Amino acid sequence: MNTGVQLITYPDSIGGSLAALHKGLGMLPPRCLSGVHILPPYPSSGDRGFAPLTHTEIDPQWGTWNDVRAIAKEYALTLDLIVNHVSAGSAEFQDVLRTGAASPHIDMFIDVAKFLQQHNASRNALQKTYRPRPTAPYTRFRCGDGIARDMWTTFSPEQIDLNWESESAWNLFRTYVSALQEAGVSVVRLDALGYVAKRPNTTSFMIPETVAVAKRFREEVPAEIQLLAEVHAEYPAQQQLLDASGIEYTYDATLALVLLHALWNGSSKRLHEWILRRGEQQVTVLDTHDGISVVDTKGVLRDTEIAATVECVQERGGTLLMRASGERAENLDVYQLNTTYFSALGEDEDAYVLARAVQLFIPGIPQVYYVGLLAGKNDTQTFTKTGVGRDVNRHNYTMKEWEHGLRQKVVQRLFNLMHIRNTHPAFGGKFTVKQKDTDTLLLHWQHDDMWAEAEVHLKTKKVVVRFVGEKGDVKEEVV
DSSP: OOOSOEEEEOTTTBTTSHHHHHHHHTTSOTTSOOEEEEOOOSOBSSGGGTSBSOSSSOOTTTOOHHHHHHHHHHSEEEEEEEOSEEETTSHHHHHHHHHGGGOTTGGGBOBHHHHHHHTTOOGGGGTTOOOSSSSOSEEEEEOTTSOEEEEEOSSBTTEEEBOTTSHHHHHHHHHHHHHHHHTTOSEEEEETGGGSOOOTTSOSSSOHHHHHHHHHHHHHSOTTSEEEEOOOSOHHHHHHHHHHHOOOEEEEOHHHHHHHHHHHHTOOHHHHHHHHHSOSSEEEESOOTTOEESGGGBTTBOHHHHHHHHHHHHHHHHHHHHHHSGGGSSSOOTTEEOSOHHHHTTTOHHHHHHHHHHHHHSSSEEEEEHHHHTTOOOOHHHHHHHOOGGGGGOOOBOHHHHHHHHTSHHHHHHHHHHHHHHHOGGGGSEEEEEEEETTEEEEEEEETTEEEEEEEETTTTEEEEEEEOTTSOEEEEEO
């Protein structure tokens, strides 16, 4: 994977289409962006693209595969492959609904009764199932053969889980991968990977069988395409998955809350510990379409520290954040905070730039969410209209809003950091981190005679960047 800075965006988040997105990317300063992750642009029946009817087509309201290829020619492109489920409206599942047992796709999905019979288990064996909703992990559908079947639906009745013990699911997977490869995709993000394996009397999340499926994903996908596992779990489990499966990357979603804790407490202790502990096979994020992860931080921050940090964020984000996250949100999501990162920091520009400096100066591949690129605030208007918690962090920008946002001073400060991260040769070398005192970290990169470093002061929110210039002179900037 290209290790430069990447942007995460929906196909319609900037100007309403893939063509407009391409135009919007061209408005960024030269060499501050290396890659783009376009969230699902496929025809979908819900969850803003994450209930895909197929992965072989682009939703015509966003554009065409030619629009995708045009972006892939200029940027390292990441696209999603939603591996846990397909839409209830997909051709395959609709055929099952029409014809029942006569459908050639019947084994592609998980009939709960058959599953339990196969494992000699009762319904009580599903009680431990881990999912982001407090209801049973299945939905009843009446099929055309007159039989009512309970089908596994981890996320919603609109998202039907795939059965990776069937060859029909693997045949569909190969079709999807071929379409992505033909489009020039560099990285495939395996969405909801942790849920793909099911076993009774387990959580059916990140169990040993999950690793076996992940390993086969790596074997089935051409070597020139790298894989990014989307898993929200404690760090050791993520590392074990990478080591055992051969998948190249997972997310460092831990960093976001650890940084908030560091900034609100003016202490570098936990942040320093995490930077030393984390691996380098990480895609670093502070914000994504899913919000700010809490569950990833388990084992890095103490439970009391997590609770105190969440409380600080809620105080600064106001009642909107409290209504948009947790059990009070319409789309229940108890392990993430629905907020923009800028609003989570009380819309403090200096704190925001410091957080981005840390993200850009530690090992890994930094991804910046499109709302975060513009230091976007919580979208009160959209959330009030929809009641969907995640919508506070999913504002769609018109081209006029995008152009205006790019001119903001805080965004220009961020561009400066992104340019250094993308162009300085030191980032191809060795990284070290030093805790200079209780509130200051020095993040240093060295490659031969070239070096670059960021000194971050958590209490004063000051960031000083030093680096060797092209002529061998040392430059210092307060960003």
